[in-house]
Amino acid sequence: MTDSFYLTTPIYYVNDSPHIGHAYTSLACDVLARFKRLQGTDVLFLTGTDEHGQKVEKAAAQAGLPPQQFADDVSKRFQQLIACLQFSPDDFIRTTEPRHKHSATALWQALEEKGDIYLDRYQGWYAIRDETFVAESDLIVDTNGHKRAPSGADVEWVEEESYFFRLSRWQKPLLDHYRAHPDAIAPASRLNEVVRFIESGLKDLSISRTTFTWGIPVPSNDKHVMYVWIDALANYLSALNYPNGSAQQKARWPADLHVIGKDILRFHAVYWPALLMSAGLPPPRRIFAHGWWTHEGQKISKSVGNVIDPFALVDEWGVDAIRYFLLREVPFGMDGNFSRSALITRINSDLANGIGNLSMRVLTLIQRQCDGSVPACPPEQWQDPDKALLAQADKLYGVVAGYLDDQAFHLALDHIWQLIAASDRYIDQQQPWRLKDSDPARMKVVLYTLSDVLRSIALVGLAFMPQQMDALCSMLSLETSQRNFQHWQSRLVSGTPLPAPHVLFPRVEPPK
Numbered sequence: 001m002t003d004s005f006y007l008t009t010p011i012y013y014v015n016d017s018p019h020i021g022h023a024y025t026s027l028a029c030d031v032l033a034r035f036k037r038l039q040g041t042d043v044l045f046l047t048g049t050d051e052h053g054q055k056v057e058k059a060a061a062q063a064g065l066p067p068q069q070f071a072d073d074v075s076k077r078f079q080q081l082i083a084c085l086q087f088s089p090d091d092f093i094r095t096t097e098p099r100h101k102h103s104a105t106a107l108w109q110a111l112e113e114k115g116d117i118y119l120d121r122y123q124g125w126y127a128i129r130d131e132t133f134v135a136e137s138d139l140i141v142d143t144n145g146h147k148r149a150p151s152g153a154d155v156e157w158v159e160e161e162s163y164f165f166r167l168s169r170w171q172k173p174l175l176d177h178y179r180a181h182p183d184a185i186a187p188a189s190r191l192n193e194v195v196r197f198i199e200s201g202l203k204d205l206s207i208s209r210t211t212f213t214w215g216i217p218v219p220s221n222d223k224h225v226m227y228v229w230i231d232a233l234a235n236y237l238s239a240l241n242y243p244n245g246s247a248q249q250k251a252r253w254p255a256d257l258h259v260i261g262k263d264i265l266r267f268h269a270v271y272w273p274a275l276l277m278s279a280g281l282p283p284p285r286r287i288f289a290h291g292w293w294t295h296e297g298q299k300i301s302k303s304v305g306n307v308i309d310p311f312a313l314v315d316e317w318g319v320d321a322i323r324y325f326l327l328r329e330v331p332f333g334m335d336g337n338f339s340r341s342a343l344i345t346r347i348n349s350d351l352a353n354g355i356g357n358l359s360m361r362v363l364t365l366i367q368r369q370c371d372g373s374v375p376a377c378p379p380e381q382w383q384d385p386d387k388a389l390l391a392q393a394d395k396l397y398g399v400v401a402g403y404l405d406d407q408a409f410h411l412a413l414d415h416i417w418q419l420i421a422a423s424d425r426y427i428d429q430q431q432p433w434r435l436k437d438s439d440p441a442r443m444k445v446v447l448y449t450l451s452d453v454l455r456s457i458a459l460v461g462l463a464f465m466p467q468q469m470d471a472l473c474s475m476l477s478l479e480t481s482q483r484n485f486q487h488w489q490s491r492l493v494s495g496t497p498l499p500a501p502h503v504l505f506p507r508v509e510p511p512k
């Protein structure tokens with residue numbers, strides 16, 4: 001039986017176009033999805049857009065458009081982002097689709113049947129920008145004396161009839177769950193944060209609104225629309241056609257991994273598992289909450305207005321450079337500051353001078369000195385330095401796979417670049433260009449070793465930089481059917497003709 005893996009991004013609000021923060025989460029998922037597919041895993045990679053609620057309704061009104069039309073337009077931008085960054089989702093869910101409304105309604109009914117929903121009145125603060133209720137004790141007061149959410153968002157006073165979910169009932173089951181499954185939330189510091197929050201006592205959660213209509217109606221009472229977070233979280237089940245999914249769809253639950261930003265940890269790690277348990281479903285296996293990209297020290301956000309446009313970045317630097325930079329620059333889980341100069345440094349030192357230069361040196365020598373085909377390399381001629389480098393390359397896949405199971409993208413990339421550095425040292429020590437006349441057989445062994453190391457680098461690199469690592473596979477004349485980890489242990493075949501190499505990553509001008 002093939003392993004399966006269900007992973008998701010958050011579904012993004014359509015109040016404005018995507019920015020680099022959204023690209024980041026989807027990129028992380030895309031690398032995992034691609035890597036797992038190369039391993040032969042049956043992957044379901046889900047992303048989509050969150051289209052209901054007051055925040056979107058307000059943005060549509062400001063744009064002078066009906067909410068559905070506005071959501072259609074902005075959702076398209078998120079779909080364009082997928083093409084632009086070469087993401088490979090298997091499905092794109094929109095919360096305004098009938099399939100989603102059907103599942104969200106069914107989830108509500110399951111909670112109701114369990115006796116976990118009751119009607120009462122809500123009185124308190126609400127932050128539209130964050131689409132969240134804010135407890136009086138969590139409010140902050142700004143320099144003008146205005147009350148604000150902890151994020152700095154405006155709050156408004158809300159008093160209305162509301163349905164509530166008996167979250168308080170799930171406090172102990174949640175704590176038991178996290179004690180039994182400490183890997184269910186990563187990084188570990190986030191697990192502690194969640195456990196502390198649950199231990200501090202869970203209050204029942206208001207889950208419907210009556211003062212606007214842009215949402216999914218509450219099944220038994222259409223004066224109410226569902227709270228946008230109940231609606232949104234249900235997306236992870238709607239993609240499996242809950243509750244009517246096929247046996248194969250049902251078997252995909254629980255999700256293997258929800259990748260999110262730390263801003264929405266509580267919704268995913270407290271509310272969502274409680275809703276699921278109430279509906280008789282197991283909680284997700286793992287939630288990874290990554291850090292924030294900041295720009296000049298401030299969280300990049302549409303509402304703050306300091307966004308970095310991923311479309312423009314890809315246009316300027318190329319898709320693989322951006323993909324590499326985002327996952328290499330900042331340890332996954334930590335915050336990071338976006339800077340053009342750091343990006344340029346990475347492009348020049350790691351891509352142009354690193355993998356780009358190594359490939360070009362090796363493949364140009366093969367073109368010139370070995371008649372443009374994979375050189376001969378009888379294993380009995382391998383010497384210790386060749387064996388050592390090949391052994392390091394052979395281990396690459398296992399090490400990278402291990403890091404990716406922990407979502408440690410930066411360590412995976414760092415490990416690949418250690419092999420590139422080792423190859424650079426090897427080529428400098430062996431000086432194959434000097435061996436042409438003195439020892440052509442040895443030259444061939446050295447160049448063969450290097451070209452097979454390039455094969456390993458290209459294969460593990462495919463998930464991170466699909467465009468240029470695929471080009472490298474082509475420059476090594478690797479059959480398309482060989483570009484996966486089932487073929488990790490095969491080696492390049494001597495005598496295979498290789499095309500003329502081209503530059504993978506051109507150097508860029510350093511900032512003035």
Ligand code: ME8
Binds near residue numbers: 025233235259292293
């Ligand atoms: O919260 N740095 O949608 P959203 C890193 N619809 N990641 C960032 C980021 C930044 N500066 N800004 C945003 C929502 N993100 C809900 C989710 S899920 C059932 C519903 C990423 O459009 C990060 O993944 O506000 C964050 O959690 C998400 O975008 C928030 O996107």
